[in-house]
Amino acid sequence: MTEETTGRHVRVVLVDDHRMFRTGVQAEIGQTEATGVEVVGEAADVDQAITVITATRPEVVLLDVHLPGGGGVEVLRRSAAMMADAERPVRFLALSVSDAAEDVIGVIRGGARGYVTKTITGTDLVDSIFRVQDGDAVFSPRLAGFVLDAFASTDAPPVDEDMDRLTQREREVLRLIARGYAYKEIAKQLFISVKTVESHVSAVLRKLQLSNRHELTRWATARRLV
Numbered sequence: 236m237t238e239e240t241t242g243r244h245v246r247v248v249l250v251d252d253h254r255m256f257r258t259g260v261q262a263e264i265g266q267t268e269a270t271g272v273e274v275v276g277e278a279a280d281v282d283q284a285i286t287v288i289t290a291t292r293p294e295v296v297l298l299d300v301h302l303p304g305g306g307g308v309e310v311l312r313r314s315a316a317m318m319a320d321a322e323r324p325v326r327f328l329a330l331s332v333s334d335a336a337e338d339v340i341g342v343i344r345g346g347a348r349g350y351v352t353k354t355i356t357g358t359d360l361v362d363s364i365f366r367v368q369d370g371d372a373v374f375s376p377r378l379a380g381f382v383l384d385a386f387a388s389t390d391a392p393p394v395d396e397d398m399d400r401l402t403q404r405e406r407e408v409l410r411l412i413a414r415g416y417a418y419k420e421i422a423k424q425l426f427i428s429v430k431t432v433e434s435h436v437s438a439v440l441r442k443l444q445l446s447n448r449h450e451l452t453r454w455a456t457a458r459r460l461v
Contacts, residue, residue, distance in 0.1 A: 249276070264364070276291045285314065292323070294325065326368060412451055
């Protein structure tokens with residue numbers, strides 16, 4: 236615990252689709268008397284997240300980027316619409332295993348106040364939560380460069396409207412397809428069924444107006460997603 240957190244209190248919701256990870260974070264930071272962090276709710280997918288956030292109105296949401304139901308970006312979008320007239324803001328801190336530039340930029344565009352990876356220590360995570368509660372922007376050191384490149388540079392690339400049509404899970408499947416993974420391998424890696432993989436691929440093909448996985452691979456390669 237740092238001097239900054241002494242005597243302070245923040246109510247937090249954990250949103251992550253891995254129960255064991257949520258349990259670990261709760262054990263690490265949820266000792267309220269020691270850290271000042273009170274975990275008031277948990278969620279494993281987008282719909283659960285919206286329900287819990289609505290019910291508890293926390294100060295900070297720790298948000299995984301990759302979630303069933305549309306990903307962290309969808310939670311941000313629906314929360315923004317839901318809380319447009321709220322007296323007290325709910326601030327979001329992305330906490331993800333991914334350090335991909337498109338993931339970082341996507342959730343920051345969506346309204347998150349910061350992005351840290353799951354290698355962060357418990358002490359640093361507590362400090363980051365309080366900083367986000369205060370309205371600061373918080374990033375793991377390497378990730379800050381992605382945000383500066385995307386938002387501060389006058390040469391920043393325009394928003395990719397085709398990419399923005401895809402959900403976070405569809406982007407994950409697209410990336411793995413482009414890397415040559417078979418459907419069974421993708422299903423195993425993402426902990427979903429082969430049928431679900433097929434559904435995601437069909438949705439990506441339809442949204443991008445492409446015909447087959449070879450065209451998908453070329454499309455992804457052109458955008459440096461591979």
